[in-house]
Amino acid sequence: MRKPTTSSSLQMMPRFHPPYISPSDTGTTCFKETTRRLGYLWHSLGNEKMVVKVYGKAQAVCPQRVMHCLVEKGVPFELVHVDIDNMEHKRPEFLQKQPFGQVPYIVDGDLELFESRAIVRYLAEKYADRGPNLLGQTPEERAKVDQWLDVEAINYNPWAFPIVFNLFVLPIRGLPANEDDASAAVDKLNKVLEVYEKQLSKTKYLAGDEFTLADLTHIPATRYIVENCGLSRLLDDKKHVKAWWEDITGRPAWKKVVSFVETGGSNYSP
Structure with missing residues (x-):
């Protein structure tokens, strides 16, 4: 039995073509471009996963303090609604995250943090290279x-x-x-x-x-x-x-x- 050529072997393999890569692209140039674009896609997906999550009620004072800091810094966030009118912030699952039963707390990657003033200090420091300086220079x-x-x-x-x-x-x-x-x-x-x-x-x-x-x-x-x-x-x-x-x-x-x-x-x- 004749051993398949490299070309025919490649044809037998399942193909994966991201929507923005032409199936006809071949060679080193295509490989580099594909790697670059997939890297960008991976980076984008990573950023999507890393959006800061703010747990609280939009109308409450302390969550607004945190949201304002994030907007000043140009940092995307998701507001996860906590129904404080129905005491959701006093339930056991919430108290595991915020033991005093107050809003907000945030999740930023692996970090969970509560107390709005501590949160805005952290955000202003972490994202010091974005937006206005909110902490002072010296x-x-x-x-x-x-x-x-x-x-x-x-x-x-x-x-x-x-x-x-x-x-x-x-x-x-x-x-x-x-x-x-x-x-x-x-x-x-x-x-x-x-x-x-x-x-x-x-x-x-x-x-x-x-x-x-x-x-x-x-x-x-x-x-x-x-x-x-x-x-x-x-x-x-x-x-x-x-x-x-x-x-x-x-x-x-x-x-x-x-x-x-x-x-x-x-x-x-x-």
Whole structure:
């Protein structure tokens, strides 16, 4: 029996032709081009698998903080809806990922991470080569950013939260608000904003003359306070705070987040 030639042997083998490779292509040039294109395809598929997943509710403050950072950095993400209205975030399977039963947490490759401020720090560091620098360039600048991130978490948010919860969240759920708690929080937040007014009379943004995470973390809760709680006066009577607010909420990335939330988006791609 005659041994098949190399050519006929190749013809007997099953053929695999990606849709963009012509079956008639042969030779070294074709091999290199096929390898290049398959490599690109593999890279693309890898990137698809590596999209950051954000677990939370689009309307919630902390997931918006994370989404804003991702949009600023031009990083694609998938929002995986968590039904917090029906207490999905308190179920055992969720608590395995976020033991305090809060949103959001993210999955980025092999990393699982919760706490929105830790998440945005991580994202700003990992994707430092994309979008604006949100952390500061020097140790001194980074220290200022961290300082105001702590101010937001320790001095601002403890008063912003009860305002939003009592004057916005509870009413839309048809539940009674604690007016005394809300009123006390408004007074406390106003005093905090008086400190902000002094700071912003000296610098364009909280940590200096560039927009950073120190500013970004304030936006979601403050938006609800201004637009949904009827408390724009907290900013209107403070010249520098008002200018700062108009600046940071006018950023294209934030406008994209608002649109994403209002249209019920689930996947974001720059």
